[in-house]
Amino acid sequence: MEAISVGLLGLGTVGSGVVKIIKNHQDKLMHQVGCPVEVKKVLVQDLNKQREVDIEASLLTGSPEEIIDNPDIDIIIEVMGGIEDTRKHLLKALANKKHIVTANKDLMALYGSELLTAASENGCDLFYEASVAGGIPILRGLADGLASDRITKMMGIVNGTTNYILTKMSQDGSAYEDVLKEAQELGYAESDPTSDVEGLDAARKMAILATLGFSMKVDLVDVKVKGITGVTEEDLQYGKQLGYIMKLIGIAHREGEKVEVSVQPALLAESHPLAGVNNEYNAVYVYGEAVGETMFYGPGAGSLPTATAVVSDLVGVMKNLRLGVNGKSAVSPQYPKKLKDPSEIYSKYFLRLHVKDEVGVFGELTSIFSKHSVSLEKILQLPVEEKGLAEIVLVTHQSSLKDYEDILSSLEDLPAVKTIESSYRVEGSGS
Amino acid sequence: MEAISVGLLGLGTVGSGVVKIIKNHQDKLMHQVGCPVEVKKVLVQDLNKQREVDIEASLLTGSPEEIIDNPDIDIIIEVMGGIEDTRKHLLKALANKKHIVTANKDLMALYGSELLTAASENGCDLFYEASVAGGIPILRGLADGLASDRITKMMGIVNGTTNYILTKMSQDGSAYEDVLKEAQELGYAESDPTSDVEGLDAARKMAILATLGFSMKVDLVDVKVKGITGVTEEDLQYGKQLGYIMKLIGIAHREGEKVEVSVQPALLAESHPLAGVNNEYNAVYVYGEAVGETMFYGPGAGSLPTATAVVSDLVGVMKNLRLGVNGKSAVSPQYPKKLKDPSEIYSKYFLRLHVKDEVGVFGELTSIFSKHSVSLEKILQLPVEEKGLAEIVLVTHQSSLKDYEDILSSLEDLPAVKTIESSYRVEGSGS
Numbered sequence: 001m002e003a004i005s006v007g008l009l010g011l012g013t014v015g016s017g018v019v020k021i022i023k024n025h026q027d028k029l030m031h032q033v034g035c036p037v038e039v040k041k042v043l044v045q046d047l048n049k050q051r052e053v054d055i056e057a058s059l060l061t062g063s064p065e066e067i068i069d070n071p072d073i074d075i076i077i078e079v080m081g082g083i084e085d086t087r088k089h090l091l092k093a094l095a096n097k098k099h100i101v102t103a104n105k106d107l108m109a110l111y112g113s114e115l116l117t118a119a120s121e122n123g124c125d126l127f128y129e130a131s132v133a134g135g136i137p138i139l140r141g142l143a144d145g146l147a148s149d150r151i152t153k154m155m156g157i158v159n160g161t162t163n164y165i166l167t168k169m170s171q172d173g174s175a176y177e178d179v180l181k182e183a184q185e186l187g188y189a190e191s192d193p194t195s196d197v198e199g200l201d202a203a204r205k206m207a208i209l210a211t212l213g214f215s216m217k218v219d220l221v222d223v224k225v226k227g228i229t230g231v232t233e234e235d236l237q238y239g240k241q242l243g244y245i246m247k248l249i250g251i252a253h254r255e256g257e258k259v260e261v262s263v264q265p266a267l268l269a270e271s272h273p274l275a276g277v278n279n280e281y282n283a284v285y286v287y288g289e290a291v292g293e294t295m296f297y298g299p300g301a302g303s304l305p306t307a308t309a310v311v312s313d314l315v316g317v318m319k320n321l322r323l324g325v326n327g328k329s330a331v332s333p334q335y336p337k338k339l340k341d342p343s344e345i346y347s348k349y350f351l352r353l354h355v356k357d358e359v360g361v362f363g364e365l366t367s368i369f370s371k372h373s374v375s376l377e378k379i380l381q382l383p384v385e386e387k388g389l390a391e392i393v394l395v396t397h398q399s400s401l402k403d404y405e406d407i408l409s410s411l412e413d414l415p416a417v418k419t420i421e422s423s424y425r426v427e428g429s430g431s
Numbered sequence: 432m433e434a435i436s437v438g439l440l441g442l443g444t445v446g447s448g449v450v451k452i453i454k455n456h457q458d459k460l461m462h463q464v465g466c467p468v469e470v471k472k473v474l475v476q477d478l479n480k481q482r483e484v485d486i487e488a489s490l491l492t493g494s495p496e497e498i499i500d501n502p503d504i505d506i507i508i509e510v511m512g513g514i515e516d517t518r519k520h521l522l523k524a525l526a527n528k529k530h531i532v533t534a535n536k537d538l539m540a541l542y543g544s545e546l547l548t549a550a551s552e553n554g555c556d557l558f559y560e561a562s563v564a565g566g567i568p569i570l571r572g573l574a575d576g577l578a579s580d581r582i583t584k585m586m587g588i589v590n591g592t593t594n595y596i597l598t599k600m601s602q603d604g605s606a607y608e609d610v611l612k613e614a615q616e617l618g619y620a621e622s623d624p625t626s627d628v629e630g631l632d633a634a635r636k637m638a639i640l641a642t643l644g645f646s647m648k649v650d651l652v653d654v655k656v657k658g659i660t661g662v663t664e665e666d667l668q669y670g671k672q673l674g675y676i677m678k679l680i681g682i683a684h685r686e687g688e689k690v691e692v693s694v695q696p697a698l699l700a701e702s703h704p705l706a707g708v709n710n711e712y713n714a715v716y717v718y719g720e721a722v723g724e725t726m727f728y729g730p731g732a733g734s735l736p737t738a739t740a741v742v743s744d745l746v747g748v749m750k751n752l753r754l755g756v757n758g759k760s761a762v763s764p765q766y767p768k769k770l771k772d773p774s775e776i777y778s779k780y781f782l783r784l785h786v787k788d789e790v791g792v793f794g795e796l797t798s799i800f801s802k803h804s805v806s807l808e809k810i811l812q813l814p815v816e817e818k819g820l821a822e823i824v825l826v827t828h829q830s831s832l833k834d835y836e837d838i839l840s841s842l843e844d845l846p847a848v849k850t851i852e853s854s855y856r857v858e859g860s861g862s
Contacts (some may be wrong), residue, residue: 017721018820021579025580025581029579032578032762129576135722135723135725136725137571137572137725140568140571140575141568141572143573144568144571144575144743144747145560145571145572146568146739146743147463147742147743147746148738148739148741148742148746149452149739149743149746150456150459185653196558215459215462255681273707273728278702288566288739290452290566290735290736291729291730291735291739292566292733292735292736292737293729294566294567294728295726295727295729296726296727297704297725297726297728298722298724298726299723299724299725304721305723307579308577308722310579311578311579312577312579313574315575315578323754325756328754331463334458
């Protein structure tokens with residue numbers, strides 16, 4: 001039986017893992033698909049670099065065209081990263097009727113629908129399981145496993161770097177900067193950690209999850225993003241005291257036809273299963289109308305975990321090739337995009353303020369909440385070191401984002417309020 | 432576009448959920464598959480019974496042949512339960528070229544390979560996602576999501592009734608009999624709970640998981656089973672004191688070419704993600720060579736959750752029908768069955784004994800462990816109410832099952848040992 005030929009764009013961390021798995025699991029792949037699979041060409045930047053994976057020098061090339069335009073290659077695995085050039089490569093490859101497996105979340109978040117449409121028009125498969133939550137088969141879970149359900153909400157810990165940092169801050173009581181430095185030394189954070197700590201990486205994954213889960217084209221710009229750089233040890237400690245764990249949470253929430261997608265550090269009820277997802281692990285909690293609550297947990301990154309997702313997609317493409325049914329699995333969004341207004345986004349909030357320690361101040365505060373019909377679930381008041389000030393920590397009941405923002409702006413105008421120290425969404429503790 | 436026609440065998444809890452989902456999600460199904468789906472006939476025991484789901488009386492029938500031999504029906508959904516008669520119905524249906532979706536774990540555990548072979552020979556699909564862990568898409572996760580990996584171990588909480596009972600016993604300190612009675616009143620346990628509390632239900636699911644996950648035909652008789660009826664409050668409390676939570680755990684463990692599959696109440700390290708799976712929830716923890724550790728969590732039973740798994744399978748069959756590729760997804764086992772000997776099954780063990788409170792007894796005990804080269808990780812000694820006796824709780828390091836059984840039998844022969852109170856496998860705490 002003739003082998004199916006694969007071209008790799010990129011041979012970094014994930015690419016090396018893919019080569020290893022294809023080599024080591026040839027028997028299992030053969031058993032599942034019924035024919036061998038062969039890596040034919042690999043695009044690299046530096047032909048002479050020492051590689052951590054054993055690969056024949058003759059397979060390496062510096063020219064993308066040798067893969068994209070190669071008539072002997074059936075499937076292209078894109079693990080090179082990057083956006084604009086990579087997009088052009090893949091569009092050309094699809095025009096050449098090559099099937100594609102990609103791990104590129106940046107690309108899929110920005111150009112996913114363009115690429116999926118091009119794939120569909122050319123009768124090609126385009127699979128991207130590895131782009132979200134590394135080794136966790138969450139996209140398959142949404143597309144196939146929960147195919148008959150309607151998803152109402154997804155909450156995801158989808159960035160390992162920030163989860164590692166927040167876990168350490170919470171467990172050791174260390175400061176953000178110290179843990180970040182430690183994470184960089186251990187290789188859990190990049191030397192430029194911006195995309196992780198500012199929440200952009202998580203936002204890309206949430207755009208992909210929301211698009212698939214809600215069958216609605218959610219773009220990256222639709223995702224409201226806030227990172228973890230402002231999170232303090234005090235916030236984590238106060239959170240704990242009130243029964244919450246701080247996590248960078250991606251939220252995609254549908255009510256009726258309208259959705260909201262956001263990424264932010266949020267306080268999660270400690271009894272919620274996501275609260276136990278620690279260190280560099282990822283998890284996605286899915287609420288379906290019929291199934292109720294399910295969770296998918298696993299490694300969010302890493303060479304071999306991410307490579308398993310890539311090769312599982314590869315198996316999917318190969319099976320379709322053998323059956324002659326490629327290009328039919330992508331389903332275009334069923335619903336038009338409708339985003340919620342701030343007046344339609346409901347949540348609980350945690351708020352920490354420094355106020356003047358004077359008679360009547362607490363009454364002034366609470367009357368602002370009352371005016372917006374927002375009631376308070378938890379209240380904590382403590383003296384602060386600076387004389388004449390008190391620290392107040394509040395957790396509201398459900399409030400619309402609009403009401404809450406109006407409350408924040410009224411509080412800022414109140415002479416008795418010295419500073420608004422911090423404010424977080426509160427999730428996972430019921431209504 | 433002509434509708435795809437479905438016949439239901441059974442209209443109980445799950446069957447009613449299936450009818451509801453097909454009715455309520457017609458748009459989504461249509462969007463995914465490209466044609467409508469219609470329930471054509473439903474087999475029921477009592478034509479006149481009041482139904483909790485709205486269904487036309489003309490669709491009901493008391494005769495299985497009206498579905499199995501009906502040329503207008505493409506797909507049969509089997510949610511009637513039972514084994515021998517149901518097996519005959521499904522074999523006949525497959526001979527009639529009907530595709531099958533089943534939620535029947537008893538049947539799949541006993542006759543899964545026979546039915547899958549018959550399906551394959553007739554070019555038919557046979558999907559059974561709902562047979563394991565209700566609403567959790569674990570079988571797809573194993574078959575597709577981790578297709579490129581080799582599974583080394585699966586640990587599952589796959590029975591909701593026993594998990595509910597053990598959770599309540601642990602949280603409230605109640606006795607087994609009291610919690611069982613409460614569970615029966617709440618509908619979490621059947622009036623005859625044997626199959627659940629004796630571990631048989633979990634064993635069936637573990638046979639199905641092991642067969643699929645290891646690509647090896649593991650039969651129900653290969654699964655060693657112990658139920659929870661002997662678990663006492665003392666065991667849970669001592670476990671807690673040493674950092675463990677009691678769970679009914681299904682273990683399927685492969686080392687090299689040999690596997691071990693068992694179900695037993697086990698003490699799980701409290702830091703293990705499975706330890707946080709409470710009440711009636713299910714979860715399966717999967718260890719893959721490449722992916723590392725992943726977990727699938729969700730509702731293990733219930734009308735709508737189980738029905739989502741059934742309808743997701745139905746979507747899979749319908750997609751295959753539209754593509755003309757049915758009967759190709761079942762992969763026959765890749766490896767011959769090889770079971771581990773007791774000398775090859777390694778684990779830690781928790782052991783609680785009552786011994787005579789005399790000089791030298793502890794030395795006699797430990798010399799028995801030493802003779803089998805098994806060392807002890809944790810030791811707890813306490814006085815008991817009965818005069819002259821001491822209670823000893825031990826946790827071993829890794830020991831083969833054979834060594835451990837030899838140790839138990841030597842301990843029983845020791846005059847200083849009054850009773851062996853309890854013994855459990857210990858999991859999730861490393862080597």
